[in-house]
Amino acid sequence: MILFENVTKTYPRTTRPALDDVNLEIPRGEFAFVVGTSGSGKSTLMQLVMKEQDATRGRILVAGRDLDRLPERKVPALRREIGCVFQDFRLLPNKTVFQNVAYALQVLGSSRARIRQTVPETLELVGLAGMEKRLPHQLSGGEQQRVAIARAFVNRPPILLADEPTGNLDPDTSLGIVQLLDRINRTGTTVVMATHDTVTVNAMRKRVIRLDRGVLVSDMEAGDYTTGSIPRVRLEEETSARPADAPEVPDGYDDGDPAAYDHGDAAQAPGAPGAPDEPSVTMPPIGRDEDAPRARGGIFRRHKAVQTSDR
Ligand SMILES: Nc1ncnc2c1ncn2[C@@H]1O[C@H](COP(=O)(O)OP(=O)(O)O)[C@@H](O)[C@H]1O
Numbered sequence: 464m465i466l467f468e469n470v471t472k473t474y475p476r477t478t479r480p481a482l483d484d485v486n487l488e489i490p491r492g493e494f495a496f497v498v499g500t501s502g503s504g505k506s507t508l509m510q511l512v513m514k515e516q517d518a519t520r521g522r523i524l525v526a527g528r529d530l531d532r533l534p535e536r537k538v539p540a541l542r543r544e545i546g547c548v549f550q551d552f553r554l555l556p557n558k559t560v561f562q563n564v565a566y567a568l569q570v571l572g573s574s575r576a577r578i579r580q581t582v583p584e585t586l587e588l589v590g591l592a593g594m595e596k597r598l599p600h601q602l603s604g605g606e607q608q609r610v611a612i613a614r615a616f617v618n619r620p621p622i623l624l625a626d627e628p629t630g631n632l633d634p635d636t637s638l639g640i641v642q643l644l645d646r647i648n649r650t651g652t653t654v655v656m657a658t659h660d661t662v663t664v665n666a667m668r669k670r671v672i673r674l675d676r677g678v679l680v681s682d683m684e685a686g687d688y689t690t691g692s693i694p695r696v697r698l699e700e701e702t703s704a705r706p707a708d709a710p711e712v713p714d715g716y717d718d719g720d721p722a723a724y725d726h727g728d729a730a731q732a733p734g735a736p737g738a739p740d741e742p743s744v745t746m747p748p749i750g751r752d753e754d755a756p757r758a759r760g761g762i763f764r765r766h767k768a769v770q771t772s773d774r
Pocket residue numbers: 474475477480481499500501502503504505506507508
């Protein structure tokens with residue numbers, strides 16, 4: 464779903480590339496962290512996916528589109544498939560919670576009926592039911608970020624990018640935000656989160672892609688921020704030591720179970736002409752956060768440098 468092939472980005476009037484020959488594949492339905500110190504290229508990577516920046520060299524495929532060949536007039540359709548969340552929330556200060564979220568659908572031309580149904584559903588999903596009428600300044604930072612996530616997800620995009628979404632939040636609140644992104648991921652949405660936040664990365668046991676001065680230096684499943692990986696033996700020990708955490712059945716996630724994550728073609732372009740008014744994605748119940756973390760086999764993700772098929 465997101466594929467980088469030998470992607471280099473060099474900004475004008477700079478000597479060192481912000482991204483240097485990056486190869487990366489993020490399949491549909493995956494949750495991946497992008498980590499690295501400030502200036503390592505995380506935001507650049509996100510902006511390339513959005514086509515807010517163009518690669519200097521290499522090829523980028525997003526949801527089956529070759530971004531280098533994508534005409535300008537088709538960029539809005541690409542962006543409708545990608546929800547974005549930022550460190551600084553970027554809410555409209557004079558609009559209520561409901562209006563902030565509804566606005567994202569209004570600009571897509573959604574019907575009032577759809578807005579009336581989808582906005583409360585989405586606010587419920589992010590844990591903000593009952594707060595519809597508040598203004599952003601009447602919310603905590605974590606609640607404001609939940610509004611921003613609701614706004615990014617309200618049209619059920621197949622991809623959600625979050626650029627340091629917990630950067631302004633305390634650790635407990637941050638964990639809640641990442642768990643919310645995990646819940647969204649379980650609806651089938653691909654989630655890519657750039658972060659410095661070691662505690663949440665380590666807590667989540669997700670794929671960790673690490674950048675160092677623009678170079679992709681490691682790419683691990685069930686990663687750990689500090690070491691980059693959890694050695695297989697340690698993961699197995701922990702899994703057997705804490706049987707409650709072990710899934711009853713292997714979740715088959717990495718083997719690619721497309722049916723489990725398939726949006727169906729129509730949902731690929733929410734809001735697009737011809738798309739059904741109602742999303743086809745079924746939302747998991749709120750209580751899914753309590754689910755045990757899924758231990759995942761296969762620690763080291765081999766670098767598949769090139770995959771040429773369009774997806
Ligand atoms: N618009 C820009 N113009 C020039 N240089 C930039 C621009 N954006 C980012 N950079 C440079 O690219 C490198 C990577 O930045 P960035 O992608 O923002 O990293 P991160 O998000 O990991 O902090 C840094 O050296 C930064 O100074």
